[in-house]
Amino acid sequence: MNIGELAFWSCDTEQAGELAQRLRADEDPVEAQKAVLHTTFPEITRGLAEAWALGPFIRDVVSASRPNSPASSLARRAVTMAELAEEGWRTPEMDRLMEAMGRELDENPATIRDQARLNAGEAGKVAVSLGIPQVQALLPGGSGDIEVPAPPAIDADLQLRILRELAQSLTEKPDLNTVFQLVLEGLHRGIGLTRVALLMSDRDGRRLVLRKCVGPQTESWRDGFQINRDGSGSLGQLLPHGTCSIYQPPRHTTEQDFDPWLGRVPALTGPLLANGRVLGMFYADFGATGSKPTDEHLQAFNHFLQHAQLCLTLLSSQ
Numbered sequence: 001m002n003i004g005e006l007a008f009w010s011c012d013t014e015q016a017g018e019l020a021q022r023l024r025a026d027e028d029p030v031e032a033q034k035a036v037l038h039t040t041f042p043e044i045t046r047g048l049a050e051a052w053a054l055g056p057f058i059r060d061v062v063s064a065s066r067p068n069s070p071a072s073s074l075a076r077r078a079v080t081m082a083e084l085a086e087e088g089w090r091t092p093e094m095d096r097l098m099e100a101m102g103r104e105l106d107e108n109p110a111t112i113r114d115q116a117r118l119n120a121g122e123a124g125k126v127a128v129s130l131g132i133p134q135v136q137a138l139l140p141g142g143s144g145d146i147e148v149p150a151p152p153a154i155d156a157d158l159q160l161r162i163l164r165e166l167a168q169s170l171t172e173k174p175d176l177n178t179v180f181q182l183v184l185e186g187l188h189r190g191i192g193l194t195r196v197a198l199l200m201s202d203r204d205g206r207r208l209v210l211r212k213c214v215g216p217q218t219e220s221w222r223d224g225f226q227i228n229r230d231g232s233g234s235l236g237q238l239l240p241h242g243t244c245s246i247y248q249p250p251r252h253t254t255e256q257d258f259d260p261w262l263g264r265v266p267a268l269t270g271p272l273l274a275n276g277r278v279l280g281m282f283y284a285d286f287g288a289t290g291s292k293p294t295d296e297h298l299q300a301f302n303h304f305l306q307h308a309q310l311c312l313t314l315l316s317s318q
Helices: 003-009 014-024 029-037 041-051 056-062 070-087 092-105 109-129 156-171 176-190 295-317
Strands: 195-201 207-214 226-228 245-247 267-274 277-285
Touching: 003 014, 003 041, 014 029, 041 056, 056 070, 070 092, 070 109, 092 109, 156 176, 156 295, 176 195, 176 207, 176 277, 176 295, 207 277, 267 295, 277 295
Parallel strands: none
Antiparallel strands: 195 207, 195 277, 207 226, 245 267, 267 277
16 A cells, blocks of 8 residues: 555655655655655555556555455555554544444454454564564554564674784784774674774864674664764763773664664673873664664674774884
8 A cells, every 4th residue: 555655765865855855844745755856655556556467456446446356355444444544543543434434344343343452462572573673662562572583693703803813913914994994894793783984083083983893784874973072962971081982872763864873772881092182982782673782782792892992002103
């Protein structure tokens, strides 16, 4: 039912940015779509159903006219049920819909409601198994108590091998770029941290900006990941203070346009210092799973950063 909207938001376009801005300003969604796209998401869906030859059943379900079959009608009602369920299972609108579905299926409305609630619970379990436990809180009846999976185990052998490479590079003429890359690989592959970034001070010294990153869903970081050195701004809370630590997000945090998890999931942060001043920092998290790093992860994270700090200190003293 929503392939037009899904297709639109999957493309990084100027129109996507403009529409997102209008929606954040609480503009009417349909009017905002017409203003930016000169059409609406349902109309795009109908066009894609034709262009992609998705078949007569899908075309009937997404059609602007009345459905031609009981199956198409039931599919539409199921979509409406999913939308209404965001306000709970016991609302006047939901009661009326259940009565209509009961007549179509020759079934007791209470039975349909119970089955739908069971299905929502199963969907939550599937979400956890796919590594997106946040979906649980969005499902009807979700309490917001998200079942967060445990972080992956540390690969001790790989961690040791990378640490040896780091130690070897420091006994020779150290190259800062090589050392930093080894540290990133150690954090990502050796410790198992999903997304890792190195930020360094920009030219005017007011911000820490992205220099290197590894891991999935980090492509967008290159344009948006930066932290004000004075700790202000939406990501200022990620600025490390003195030592490596586990960042625990506040209860209410702002979602970044370029990344839905940055600043909103637990993470590891640690500074790179020059003459006691923060010159850069490393950041790492487990991405969409929202897993919280353990003390063991923090200890290993700190160990790798010590090598980066040592290289920086050696070079600054030359």
